[in-house]
Amino acid sequence: xxxxxxxxxxxxxxxxxxxxxxxxxxxxxxxxxxxxxxxxxxxxxxxxxxxxxxxxxxxxxxxxxxxxxxxxxxxxxxxxxxxxxxxxxxxxxxxxxxxxxxxxxxxxxxxxxxxxxxxxxxxxxxxxxxxxxxxxxxxxxxxxxxxxxxxxxxxxxxxxxxxxxxxxxxxxxxxxxxxxxxxxxxxxxxxxxxxxxxxxxxxxxxxxxxxxxxxxxxxxxxxxxxxxxxxxxxxx
Ligand SMILES: Nc1ncnc2c1ncn2[C@@H]1O[C@H](COP(=O)(O)OP(=O)(O)O)[C@@H](O)[C@H]1O
Ligand SMILES: Cc1cn([C@H]2C[C@H](O)[C@@H](COP(=O)(O)O)O2)c(=O)[nH]c1=O
Numbered sequence: 001x002x003x004x005x006x007x008x009x010x011x012x013x014x015x016x017x018x019x020x021x022x023x024x025x026x027x028x029x030x031x032x033x034x035x036x037x038x039x040x041x042x043x044x045x046x047x048x049x050x051x052x053x054x055x056x057x058x059x060x061x062x063x064x065x066x067x068x069x070x071x072x073x074x075x076x077x078x079x080x081x082x083x084x085x086x087x088x089x090x091x092x093x094x095x096x097x098x099x100x101x102x103x104x105x106x107x108x109x110x111x112x113x114x115x116x117x118x119x120x121x122x123x124x125x126x127x128x129x130x131x132x133x134x135x136x137x138x139x140x141x142x143x144x145x146x147x148x149x150x151x152x153x154x155x156x157x158x159x160x161x162x163x164x165x166x167x168x169x170x171x172x173x174x175x176x177x178x179x180x181x182x183x184x185x186x187x188x189x190x191x192x193x194x195x196x197x198x199x200x201x202x203x204x205x206x207x208x209x210x211x212x213x214x215x216x217x218x219x220x221x222x223x224x225x226x227x228x229x230x231x232x233x234x235x236x
Contacts, residue, residue: 002106004099006087006133008115008126010151010198012174013143015112017049019085022110031080034070036060038089039171047085057083060090067097071105079107087113088123089169095128102134117168118156118196120204143198146210151198155209159192162207170194 007015019035026033035047035057042048045059060066070082082101084090090098090113101107111133115126122130130136143151155162156170172186175195186194197209 002102002108003134004102004109004129004132005111006126006129006136007110007112007139008129008136009139010143011114011154011196012050012198013151014049014139014141015114016047016085017051017053018139019047019083019110019112020049020053020055023047023055023083026081026108032078033081033083034058034073034079035083035085036066037085039086039169041171041173047083057085060084060094062091064094065097066090066094067100070101070107074105074107079105081108081110084109084111085113087111087129088115088117088126089113090125092124092128095125095132099132114154116154118154118166119164119168120153121168123168145198145200145203146213147200147203149200149202152201153199153204155197155199155204155207157195157197157209160195160211162197162209162212164207166191172196174198 007018009015023033023035035055037045037047037057038060040046040048040057042054045057046054047057048054070079073079082098084098087095098109098111102109111129113126113129114123115130116122145151156166157163170186170188172194174197175185188194199209203209203213
């Protein structure tokens with residue numbers, strides 16, 4: 001029985017890797033599929049994983065009718081599955097089209113995306129996926145907050161400072177782990193340099209990013225849990 005499955009987690013938890021692995025596993029068993037994405041970080045119509053894998057995909061645009069696009073191709077040569085990356089950026093109507101592909105054509109749909117934005121608000125596409133999916137799955141690999149807890153939320157920083165207001169969609173990457181100019185930095189002109197960082201809820205609420213958590217006297221009155229109580233880090 002075909003399914004609509006939504007694999008959802010924070011940024012940098014391995015969703016695109018899993019999307020490519022899913023495609024690979026189905027393809028090597030002789031199943032036919034299509035790959036879709038929207039606004040991939042690479043800037044191309046590609047599903048790209050930070051592990052270095054990448055495959056070309058079809059770009060979903062504002063007006064793409066996924067039902068029409070997939071059913072047309074399916075009529076020419078039957079399709080078994082569709083992989084949809086960056087699904088948080090899809091329009092709710094496009095998510096409904098994906099559900100119809102499952103129900104009316106028996107095509108499996110594997111959608112991958114972050115659930116919530118940097119303000120902890122649901123993306124409309126993700127909200128519709130949660131509402132319609134047969135299953136919502138959390139990828140096995142956990143992204144970690146700087147404190148060692150599981151990262152559950154996405155933070156946006158502009159010029160290194162965490163922000164909680166702004167445009168919902170700003171394509172970008174998480175900063176590099178080392179010093180110097182971090183990888184994934186996106187300069188968006190007037191706005192400043194935008195980066196993302198994954199945090200546990202506690203540190204998202206307190207607006208404590210890695211840089212602020214490290215810094216003494218950050219003005220929040222929050223104790224740095226790494227120094228105050230190592231047990232709280234919940235590292236093994
Ligand atoms: N150099 C590396 N060595 C091993 N694993 C890495 C490396 N760089 C990234 N990763 C893994 O890749 C994951 C990110 O995968 P990716 O599919 O790009 O994430 P997502 O699509 O969820 O943003 C990281 O959580 C980490 O586990
Ligand atoms: C939190 C958040 C993220 N984005 C963008 C940033 C990236 O381009 C993608 C997520 O990609 P990933 O493969 O899951 O790392 O989403 C955004 O536009 N707005 C946000 O609030």
